[in-house]
Amino acid sequence: MNPADAPLIVLKNLHKRYGSLHVLRGVDLEVARGEAIAIIGPSGSGKSTLIRLINRLETISEGEIFIDGMPTASFTGRRLRELRTEIGFVFQQFNLYGHLNALDNVSLALRKVRGLPRAKAEARAHELLERVGLADKARQYPAQLSGGQQQRVAIARALATDPKTVLFDEPTSALDPEMIGEVLAVMQELPKNGITILVVTHEMSFAREVADRVAFIDGGKILELEPPAQFFGAPSHPRTRRFLKQVLSPLSAAEP
Amino acid sequence: MGGITLNFGDVLAGQPGQWLLSGFLMTLYVSIAGSLVATVLAVVLLALRIAPSRAINAIAIAIIEVFRNTPILVQFLFWYFAAFGLLPRAVRDYVTDNHPWAVLPFNNVVLAPEYLAAAWGLGVFIAAFLAEELRAGLNAVPKGQTEAAISQGFTYGETLRLILLPQALANCWQPLVTQYLNLMKLSSIASAIGLAEITYQVRQVESYNSHAFEAFAIGTAFYLLVGLALGQALGALGPHPPGGRPRRADLAAEKEARAAEVAEAASDA
Numbered sequence: 001m002n003p004a005d006a007p008l009i010v011l012k013n014l015h016k017r018y019g020s021l022h023v024l025r026g027v028d029l030e031v032a033r034g035e036a037i038a039i040i041g042p043s044g045s046g047k048s049t050l051i052r053l054i055n056r057l058e059t060i061s062e063g064e065i066f067i068d069g070m071p072t073a074s075f076t077g078r079r080l081r082e083l084r085t086e087i088g089f090v091f092q093q094f095n096l097y098g099h100l101n102a103l104d105n106v107s108l109a110l111r112k113v114r115g116l117p118r119a120k121a122e123a124r125a126h127e128l129l130e131r132v133g134l135a136d137k138a139r140q141y142p143a144q145l146s147g148g149q150q151q152r153v154a155i156a157r158a159l160a161t162d163p164k165t166v167l168f169d170e171p172t173s174a175l176d177p178e179m180i181g182e183v184l185a186v187m188q189e190l191p192k193n194g195i196t197i198l199v200v201t202h203e204m205s206f207a208r209e210v211a212d213r214v215a216f217i218d219g220g221k222i223l224e225l226e227p228p229a230q231f232f233g234a235p236s237h238p239r240t241r242r243f244l245k246q247v248l249s250p251l252s253a254a255e256p
Numbered sequence: 257m258g259g260i261t262l263n264f265g266d267v268l269a270g271q272p273g274q275w276l277l278s279g280f281l282m283t284l285y286v287s288i289a290g291s292l293v294a295t296v297l298a299v300v301l302l303a304l305r306i307a308p309s310r311a312i313n314a315i316a317i318a319i320i321e322v323f324r325n326t327p328i329l330v331q332f333l334f335w336y337f338a339a340f341g342l343l344p345r346a347v348r349d350y351v352t353d354n355h356p357w358a359v360l361p362f363n364n365v366v367l368a369p370e371y372l373a374a375a376w377g378l379g380v381f382i383a384a385f386l387a388e389e390l391r392a393g394l395n396a397v398p399k400g401q402t403e404a405a406i407s408q409g410f411t412y413g414e415t416l417r418l419i420l421l422p423q424a425l426a427n428c429w430q431p432l433v434t435q436y437l438n439l440m441k442l443s444s445i446a447s448a449i450g451l452a453e454i455t456y457q458v459r460q461v462e463s464y465n466s467h468a469f470e471a472f473a474i475g476t477a478f479y480l481l482v483g484l485a486l487g488q489a490l491g492a493l494g495p496h497p498p499g500g501r502p503r504r505a506d507l508a509a510e511k512e513a514r515a516a517e518v519a520e521a522a523s524d525a
Contacts, residue, residue, distance in 0.1 A: 055407055081409040089407035095400035099422045099495075109408040112418060161409070 006069060008033045008164060008196050009054065014063035016049050016220075023049050025220035026063070031198065033164070036191040038207035038228075039200045041217040042243060047200045050217065051167040054198070055087040056080060068164075085113055088158030088166035092173050094150040096142040102129060102153045103138040110160050128156035132186045148179030155186050159195075166190060168199040172206075184210070204247060208232055216240045267470040272461040276471070278362035279457030280478055285366060286374050286453060287440040293379025294439060298386035305391055316387075323384035329445050331381055336373040336449040364452070374446035374453075382439045386432060393428030394420055422495060429494040436490065437483050444479075454478055 009031040016024040023046045031037055039047045052058045054065060056075070064073045067083065075083055096105050106125035110116045116124070129135050132152040142150055151171060158166050168187065172180040180203065188210045190197050201207060207214050207228060214231040216224040216239075223237045235241050245252075266272065304316035323331065340348065351369055358367035365371065397420050405415040425432075447456035458475040462468040 057403055057407060081411065084407055085409040087407075089404075091400055091404065093398075093400050095398070095404035097401060097404070097419055097423075098397075099419075099426060108418065109410065112414060113409045157404075157408070 005032075007031055007066075008035075008068060009198075010066040011050075011054075012064045012066070014050070014053060014065065015061045016046070016053060016058060017061045023220055024053070024061075027217075027220075027222055029215065029222060029225070031196055032212075034191055034194045034196055035212045036188075036197045036210055037199070038211035038214045039198060039217060040202070040204070040207060040214060040243075040247075045218045046220045047217045048169050051089075051169060051198050051200055054165075054167060055084050055089055057089070081113070085109070085161040086163050086165070088155075088161075088163040090151070090154050090158050090166065090168045090171050092170040094142070094147070094154045094174070096150055096154055096157070098142055101139050101141050102134060102145070102156075105142070105153055106157045106160050109157070114161060125156070125160065128159055129153070131159075131189075132156045133182070146179060147175045148182045151175065151179075151183045152186055155183070159190075163195070165196045165198070168197065168201070170200050170202065172201070172203055202247070204232075216243065218243070262470055263467060264470050264474075266465055267461055267467045267474060272464060272467075272471070274362065275457040275460055276454070276474060278364060279452060279454035279475075281360065281362055282364045282451065282453040282457075283440070283443055283478070284482075285360065285364060286371060286378065286443050286446065286451065289366075289371075289375035290378030290382065290439050290443065291436055293376060294382040294386055294436075297379055297383035298390065301383055301387035302390050302394075305387060306394070320384045320387055323381050324388070328377065328381050328442055329448055332373060332377045332446055332449050335377045336369060340369050340373060370446070370449055370451040373449055374443065374451045377446070378439050378443060381442070382435050385435045385438075389428045389431045389435060390424060392431075393424035393426075396427045397423045426495040430491070433487060433490040433494070437487055440482060440486065441479060 007030040009029070011027050011029040014024055014027040015022070027046075027050060029037075039050065041047045049058060053060055054067075056072075060073050064071050066072070067086070072080075072083055096102075097108065100108060103122060103125050106128055107118075107121040110121035110124060111118060114121075126135065126138060129138055132155055134149060134152055134156070137145060137149060137153070140149075142153070145153065155166075155171075171187065172183055175183065184203065184206050187197065187199070187206075191210070191212075199206070199211070209228075211228055213225055214228050215222050216231070216235075216237070218239050224231065224235060224240045226235075231240075232244065235244060267276070301316055301320060304312050305320070307313060307316075340351075343351075348369075351367060351372065355367050359365050401419055401423065402415055405419045406412075410418065443451075443453055444455040447453060447459070450456070454475050458471045461471040
């Protein structure tokens with residue numbers, strides 16, 4: 001097989017347990033290069049845990065994750081840190097470094113992890129801030145930025161080390177409604193530039209319009225994985241149908 | 257016995273004046289040395305306290321609790337009478353010998369058991385408090401900061417140094433300053449082990465010419481002035497609060513905008 005056609009990320013029989021709590025119960029998933037996958041599901045279904053396993057913010061209980069064909073579950077120390085620079089992560093609460101301005105937030109890892117000289121790192125950071133439409137906010141601190149702006153800086157930061165993959169953990173859930181659009185607009189540009197994205201989200205419109213495939217996860221398993229037209233048009237699993245009814249028309253789905 | 261007649265001249269001039277000046281300087285010398293010791297030990301204690309090993313944490317907790325929960329006077333007496341005696345004979349002889357280079361102006365000897373026990377005792381005592389303030393400052397940094405740094409490939413050491421500690425310092429700067437001020441004030445208790453700092457000298461003046469009120473007033477004024485100056489200076493030198501210190505220009509612009517709004521509201525009404 002042509003390596004360019006080989007999947008970038010392969011999850012094999014992935015399990016996560018917290019003590020007696022079995023959060024992920026055998027997840028298999030293949031993600032192609034440049035693909036956008038939306039992961040949806042009820043709260044507590046394990047969808048955040050799933051993407052946190054990929055860059056190992058959580059430890060793997062069982063199973064294997066192949067990235068670029070390489071098994072990574074046994075990675076520790078330097079190899080794990082190198083792997084993490086290849087995977088951007090965007091958090092629900094932005095988690096910008098509070099003591100640094102936008103420019104330093106984006107350039108810090110370039111300087112300290114990648115070892116770039118300050119001038120080069122800052123030039124790259126300026127480029128990225130421009131890409132997310134915040135060139136004029138380079139010297140602002142997180143506390144001086146709106147939620148939408150903070151999340152765009154966080155995306156620029158995640159892109160700093162040129163990752164092949166960016167993982168998003170409910171990136172718009174902490175935003176005021178009028179700021180969701182600006183963040184989604186930045187996110188949908190990434191797959192166009194060949195970056196693979198996995199997005200845990202409650203934004204059904206994003207899943208419908210941007211995702212190549214939508215994964216529905218419940219009870220620690222992927223129950224459905226289809227292109228959006230199929231997923232929203234003709235969901236096959238009864239739990240998917242119930243969930244979609246609840247999120248798309250919450251009032252009529254509510255039991256009195 | 258009539259009313260009190262104050263005579264500052266007899267306290268500030270001549271031999272008493274020399275003693276007081278010498279005492280001022282000694283308080284400064286011991287506070288500076290004590291602060292350096294405290295700062296270094298606090299970083300060591302903090303590292304032990306948050307190390308990823310329960311056993312090492314327990315050692316740090318034990319040290320911190322012993323020094324925070326026993327009187328500093330007892331600690332001074334311990335260092336001066338007990339611990340110093342445990343040093344090798346050669347070291348003790350060297351410390352107690354005459355060293356002209358270790359005599360600072362106004363006959364302040366800084367290579368002497370009194371000075372070393374005082375500076376070390378102050379340093380250890382305050383370090384225990386500083387370490388706990390720093391830990392509280394670290395705990396106040398949101399967990400997401402660590403996750404963000406780890407996800408970017410920083411090591412834990414880099415995360416601590418580049419991300420967590422700068423924010424922790426900003427969080428706990430005021431309590432830290434308070435501890436350094438405490439150190440300066442607690443140096444007065446080292447008079448009990450014979451360190452000739454300002455409190456010791458004030459008492460000497462008092463027993464020399466009985467001008468107790470004047471001598472104590474001068475000593476008190478000294479502590480107050482140094483404390484206020486140090487507090488102001490350290491506060492101004494402190495790290496920016498998270499989110500950055502608002503710049504003067506920004507504040508002025510904001511004030512202007514608010515004034516304009518008020519004017520607009522007034523003209524509407």
